[in-house]
Amino acid sequence: MSLTAEPSARRRSREGGRRRDSEGPRGIQQLPWKQPKRLFAPMRLISDDEVEAMHLASLQVLEEIGMEIILPEAREILRNAGALVAGERVRIGREIVEAAIGLAPAEFTFHARNPEHSIRIGGDWIAFCPVGGPPNCADADHGRRPGSFADNQNFIRLSQFFNCIHTAGGNSTDALDVHPSVRHLHVGRAKIRLSDKVLFASSTGWERLFDGIEMARIARGIPMEQMAQEPSVFTVVNTNSPLKLDGPMAMGIIEMARLGQITCVTPFTLAGAMAPVTVGGALVEQNAEALAGLALNQLAKPGAPFIYGGFTSNVDMKSGAPAFGTPEYMKAAIVGGQLVRRYRLPYRTSGTSAANAVDAQAAYESMFSLWGAIMGGGNLIIHAAGWMEGGLVGSYEKFALDIDLLQMLESFLEPLDVSAEALGLDAMREVGPGGHFFGAAHTLARYSDAFYAPLISDWRNFQQWQAAGAPQAWQKANALWKQALAEYSEPAIDPAIAEELDAFVERRIAEGGQPTDF
């Protein structure tokens, strides 16, 4: 029974027979909701001494060169901690940074309005987020186009539907047909109504940030004092690399900390463009900027939940175009992880690709970046589904394709059963040399869920595949997202919460939302 009072949900409820989960025999056979855990030591590409050298170089950058920080309040906080402020330039001594390290929790719970969808951030935990930020969207039926609120909501539905996506998303394509002053209110309500997973708030303006936090509070139905103890919304702050922090972003770092919510500081350090042309140099710059963010965050409130974001990639030196899923990107994700573990912080990485089509390039660039994330010890893997063209497009087909990749990763991350029964001596005794295991008792007891069953991969032989129309992966992905939208149903919501949310959103829309000059 649906608890919701919202018309479209009531309509769905009346249709009847539509399953609330997707485990039924005729629906998409996806993996159950679960947060994967890394069961192996992260990869190490450099020595501890080399990690220390990069750490010290980062401290030297902050101390000698410093950061340009636009927000007066942020400069004041750092000045009070001993930083040298000259105009907008803030030189941050190493003792300020060292004092901030160790204050933020290494691991914490990120609360969703549905407690079953709360997730752990940090440690060996992994969570996948859908693509965020693209102004455009694309699908094979209607092509590439500016994102709309309808598309935006579809991506929220897909993020809710697929169990391997651990956040509500809500930003997979921009709702360009809604005025920017009130877009965050419409999208924010949609996220809460269409999903019950953890929430993101934009820190591109004071009103957007506080509206996002308030909507998260309403969704959880708790007072702000309780929410300060139970992080329930996160924001991503991209520094203006090199070494610059704009006003709204600095505000986000400070205010999220004060309210006990989650800040992820992610420098945008493209080696050769906004960072040195070497991966080592780009990582030192990334590290300096992330540590400056950490210091400001922890000075605003010691112990606030903080995520270290790594996004270092390189540009194509021939054209200046950003490249993603490259060998350099992967190295940066892994060595970045070595730095982050020195600080015992949760680590945000990304699944990325520069491809323009959902082809082999899209897949191998995504795999390079995802393996960099997993082997580097990434905890929160953003853009893990649907990211195309270096972030300019949220793609429906790429989203569906990535779901299969993420499920494969989740299956890989399941521990190997090495019990005596799994080692199968009885089966080998039964079958003996030269036989086959299709009918063995050991097989019959396990065959139905012995292996990962893919959603996209086509394992038919060539003749069968050809007879079926020779579908390529993007065509199977096209069918998958449509089926997922057809099978999707809205999560239940307490009618009182829905009413409070509506009242808040309508009031804020009437007030004009986030002021803009257009």
Place this chain on the structure above:
Amino acid sequence: MSLTAEPSARRRSREGGRRRDSEGPRGIQQLPWKQPKRLFAPMRLISDDEVEAMHLASLQVLEEIGMEIILPEAREILRNAGALVAGERVRIGREIVEAAIGLAPAEFTFHARNPEHSIRIGGDWIAFCPVGGPPNCADADHGRRPGSFADNQNFIRLSQFFNCIHTAGGNSTDALDVHPSVRHLHVGRAKIRLSDKVLFASSTGWERLFDGIEMARIARGIPMEQMAQEPSVFTVVNTNSPLKLDGPMAMGIIEMARLGQITCVTPFTLAGAMAPVTVGGALVEQNAEALAGLALNQLAKPGAPFIYGGFTSNVDMKSGAPAFGTPEYMKAAIVGGQLVRRYRLPYRTSGTSAANAVDAQAAYESMFSLWGAIMGGGNLIIHAAGWMEGGLVGSYEKFALDIDLLQMLESFLEPLDVSAEALGLDAMREVGPGGHFFGAAHTLARYSDAFYAPLISDWRNFQQWQAAGAPQAWQKANALWKQALAEYSEPAIDPAIAEELDAFVERRIAEGGQPTDF
């Protein structure tokens, strides 16, 4: 100047101006010849105790169930070592296996006729081989078809041309238009004339094996006594899983050892079909069969170079179709590596895919299997370029696509420069907050080879890419293999060796080659 006397090479030589390498400004800008090294600890998915449990289970299989071994000589060798032989069933006691462990070298040099193309096998060294074994080939222009000698030679040329391929190949598609009795002679000569990289010999029959060894000896221009000290040819022995070893394969294991050449024993353990439905069980079976091969090999000649082959994958339990590049495949490659390191042996793994098209599936399955190979500590990675449809097709486009993947892996495996200069403090001082690094001295000194430059990946923005005809990765791969064949030139060969090789091949063809019953 070409030393060759063969007509087609003379023609090429006369054309003049064709570069012998591919490093020139107008040619394909590939990475230089180099053997990559793993610079990080292989991944561990199970504990040492669990590895030991799997090892002991394998010993129990060999001792209790035993192997069916068709070749009388092989049974005799094992009986003399203490094995219990009953008919074709051979029960191999653990003391026989334990005595064989540690005899074979952990690392050795595999000699090519061009010493610059000799490679190291084992330790942290990695070598990539092209696809071997498909009866069919395919390209986008002419479709899927039975392999021909012309196609077979084209794949040899591609394997020679691309520096990231470390072996001559020669089996990337079968030369079905040449009679099987003499096919190995025609193809064997082509491999030596079209390539100067390390050689493979087939152990599917006495004559094929010994002809292959003799051709390798002629190519190197050395006596057999010297070759016995300098491994110059390898063979792959697939057991008939479960627990069966046919006549020619057992012969290969014995004779290659006696002649000091390289044997790779690779059980074909598809979980659910020829092996238990659990990955753990399939690995125990793989390990038992590989250890039986090792025991036979080392009994034939202690210290013979031996490679442990891992190929465990799973089947689609709905259709029985073999699956490749799955999460289970990757786990098996990594846990297999943990077992192999217990025995301090070189480890053979594979790059695989079940895809029917050079699409996203082909790419992500290849990436899963390649990362399993690399993280699992694989040394010899077979089928790393061109493998499609689970090994039924050698694809020109897939070959070219995989070259880009392998070059990306090689770039990833280059050590990260963490020198003070690489860490770029001077660059950050020069540029300062809010600037950009495009014109920095640090950038200008490094930009030309700072990052991996892909052969396939398209990093143009959507508009430029669309204006260029919106090429997908397979289309760029199509252009790449054609350009590679156009740029290819035959490696030099000593005329005396070419003459001896021709005389041997013609004599053996006249003698009928490998007897067949058709």
